[in-house]
Amino acid sequence: MMYLEEAWRVLLANSVRSILTILGLIIGVGAVIAIQMLGNNMASAVNGMLSGMSDNTFVLFPNQQQQNVRMAGIHLGDLNSVVENVPGIEAAMPVAFLTELVHVGHNTGRYGISADSPVSINGTPILYGRGFTDQDITSNANVTVISNPAYHRLFPNGNNPIGQSIYAGDYRYVIVGVLQAPHSGLLPPLFVHDISIPWTTYVAQYLHGSTIYAARFVVSDPSRMSALEVAVINELRALHGNAAGQEYQSFDKAQITQGINGIFNALTLIVALIGAVSLLVAGIGIMNIMLVSVAERTREIGVRKAIGARSSQILLQFFIEALLLCGSGCAIGMALGLGLGELVNQAFISKLTGSLLPIPWLLALITAGSFAIVVTLAFGTYPAYLASRLDPIEALRYE
Amino acid sequence: MNDLRAIDLRNIVKVYVNGPMELEVLHGVSLGVDHGEYVAIMGPSGSGKSTLMNLIGCLDRPTRGQYHLDGIDVAQLDDNALAEIRLRKLGFVFQGFNLLGRADALDNVALPLFYAGVPVRERRRRAMAALADMGIADRAKHKPSELSGGQQQRAAIARALINDPAVLLADEPTGNLDSATSEELLQLFSRLNAEGHTILMVTHDQQVADHANRIVRLRDGHIVSDEPSRR
Numbered sequence: 001m002m003y004l005e006e007a008w009r010v011l012l013a014n015s016v017r018s019i020l021t022i023l024g025l026i027i028g029v030g031a032v033i034a035i036q037m038l039g040n041n042m043a044s045a046v047n048g049m050l051s052g053m054s055d056n057t058f059v060l061f062p063n064q065q066q067q068n069v070r071m072a073g074i075h076l077g078d079l080n081s082v083v084e085n086v087p088g089i090e091a092a093m094p095v096a097f098l099t100e101l102v103h104v105g106h107n108t109g110r111y112g113i114s115a116d117s118p119v120s121i122n123g124t125p126i127l128y129g130r131g132f133t134d135q136d137i138t139s140n141a142n143v144t145v146i147s148n149p150a151y152h153r154l155f156p157n158g159n160n161p162i163g164q165s166i167y168a169g170d171y172r173y174v175i176v177g178v179l180q181a182p183h184s185g186l187l188p189p190l191f192v193h194d195i196s197i198p199w200t201t202y203v204a205q206y207l208h209g210s211t212i213y214a215a216r217f218v219v220s221d222p223s224r225m226s227a228l229e230v231a232v233i234n235e236l237r238a239l240h241g242n243a244a245g246q247e248y249q250s251f252d253k254a255q256i257t258q259g260i261n262g263i264f265n266a267l268t269l270i271v272a273l274i275g276a277v278s279l280l281v282a283g284i285g286i287m288n289i290m291l292v293s294v295a296e297r298t299r300e301i302g303v304r305k306a307i308g309a310r311s312s313q314i315l316l317q318f319f320i321e322a323l324l325l326c327g328s329g330c331a332i333g334m335a336l337g338l339g340l341g342e343l344v345n346q347a348f349i350s351k352l353t354g355s356l357l358p359i360p361w362l363l364a365l366i367t368a369g370s371f372a373i374v375v376t377l378a379f380g381t382y383p384a385y386l387a388s389r390l391d392p393i394e395a396l397r398y399e
Numbered sequence: 400m401n402d403l404r405a406i407d408l409r410n411i412v413k414v415y416v417n418g419p420m421e422l423e424v425l426h427g428v429s430l431g432v433d434h435g436e437y438v439a440i441m442g443p444s445g446s447g448k449s450t451l452m453n454l455i456g457c458l459d460r461p462t463r464g465q466y467h468l469d470g471i472d473v474a475q476l477d478d479n480a481l482a483e484i485r486l487r488k489l490g491f492v493f494q495g496f497n498l499l500g501r502a503d504a505l506d507n508v509a510l511p512l513f514y515a516g517v518p519v520r521e522r523r524r525r526a527m528a529a530l531a532d533m534g535i536a537d538r539a540k541h542k543p544s545e546l547s548g549g550q551q552q553r554a555a556i557a558r559a560l561i562n563d564p565a566v567l568l569a570d571e572p573t574g575n576l577d578s579a580t581s582e583e584l585l586q587l588f589s590r591l592n593a594e595g596h597t598i599l600m601v602t603h604d605q606q607v608a609d610h611a612n613r614i615v616r617l618r619d620g621h622i623v624s625d626e627p628s629r630r
Contacts, residue, residue, distance in 0.1 A: 303497045303499070304514075305482065306485060307485065307510060307559075308483070309482065312479075392458045396497075
């Protein structure tokens with residue numbers, strides 16, 4: 001292809017100028033692709049952390065800012081009433097935790113002990129043993145599921161701990177399961193703890209009085225989550241005599257996901273803005289240099305026309321030159337962006353999740369390709385048109 | 400009968416319009432050139448010979464008058480059609496050679512074939528043959544900057560002839576050459592003419608013009624004389 005060959009010659013003949021011209025595109029495309037990779041990996045990391053939360057539960061707790069916190073406090077007895085009176089609520093249990101010194105032989109550690117249930121535990125991957133069963137709950141069993149870090153601390157020799165006992169304060173629990181995942185840093189500590197025991201056991205052993213910090217409700221239909229949250233709050237208010245100013249906050253997976261998606265949507269918007277600005281700046285630079293190129297080669301254009309080149313052929317030649325300029329800038333930018341994104345992901349994000357998304361070749365290719373085409377069309381067309389419209393007599397006379 | 404002539408200009412008038420100013424450069428020039436002729440056009444600057452050359456070269460259109468090139472009425476063709484005529488029917492040789500500096504001699508000579516849509520192997524083959532005919536086949540891979548003035552002009556002639564044009568137009572072809580090289584080049588032109596090429600040359604140098612068979616003199620937009628050369 002003669003046009004491409006010609007374009008290469010021109011760009012190589014002015015190599016420093018060419019590189020400076022496409023620097024804007026290289027940086028713009030590189031930044032957009034790197035940020036895209038980073039954002040996608042962060043989103044996937046956050047979603048991975050949330051995967052432990054089940055879709056069909058929500059948590060309610062009294063708003064701590066309100067004046068009459070005591071009146072709003074949820075009682076253990078409220079839970080049964082809610083299950084009986086609000087259709088769609090399958091189960092309710094307290095959310096509660098405390099910290100306690102835990103030991104196995106000479107190995108000790110301070111850990112949070114939380115009231116859990118099959119619903120709150122069984123979604124997370126298990127390394128050894130099992131999660132909780134309904135039997136554990138109904139019988140107030142002295143059993144526990146412990147986290148991976150706690151297991152490593154309490155059983156440094158790495159034995160299978162199932163069936164062994166741990167001691168916490170005055171009580172002894174038999175280990176029935178070990179969770180695979182490390183303690184999840186993004187989730188509020190009231191949801192996941194290192195030492196999980198059946199919530200009924202927790203109530204029997206630790207709950208003083210009947211007020212609980214928060215309650216977890218299991219719904220039959222996750223799509224009705226918001227409506228059920230409202231229904232439960234209304235029921236709680238009714239149970240407390242509709243005292244003035246009772247306020248509750250609810251907390252479910254969809255809410256968190258929504259919040260996080262909002263953050264990533266904002267990030268995407270910022271990436272798009274960076275892209276648009278760099279596109280504009282780079283495009284102006286390319287247009288400028290193409291205009292210089294056309295002016296410098298006025299005489300050449302005259303010669304080409306004299307020997308029989310049509311205007312469309314001159315147009316195509318300069319257009320391809322602009323395309324090659326933009327294309328090489330975007331290709332270099334893509335390579336740098338992928339490299340930088342992967343580097344940062346390896347260095348930081350992988351520490352958070354332990355795994356990374358595959359390198360998004362196709363996405364990067366589409367991004368870089370569309371940048372090249374858009375910039376060429378928007379900023380290469382006018383100089384090429386000017387070149388094609390030159391009067392051959394004037395152009396031949398040009399010194 | 401007239402259709403058989405290489406160039407047939409009838410009452411050509413060229414008026415340049417610049418705002419309210421109108422400048423008539425050619426006042427009804429008629430000129431016929433047969434196939435195989437070797438014509439020199441002479442005239443002082445301002446005589447209109449450049450304008451005439453641009454019209455004959457289909458780089459410009461006459462304001463009035465008729466122009467048939469190799470039997471084709473080209474007086475009022477559009478830009479694309481004129482480009483096609485330049486490509487197929489005309490070969491240009493310039494004073495300043497006007498080779499493309501980035502391309503080697505072979506690619507320069509092959510350029511019109513590219514615009515004519517000839518495949519690359521065929522282009523190379525024919526360009527090589529044209530360079531060989533000009534005696535500079537060994538310089539095919541050299542850039543213009545690596546060629547002497549005479550070699551550059553030979554490459555330019557090879558480029559002009561590559562599409563086997565009806566007329567070879569030369570604008571002061573020896574203007575940038577020393578006298579020995581000029582002489583060689585004029586020998587080459589004579590040879591090309593003897594081989595049947597129609598040549599139209601603009602020059603201000605009587606000695607150069609004397610190599611042609613016929614000399615047309617232009618003054619103030621009129622042809623003032625049209626006679627065989629003294630040779």
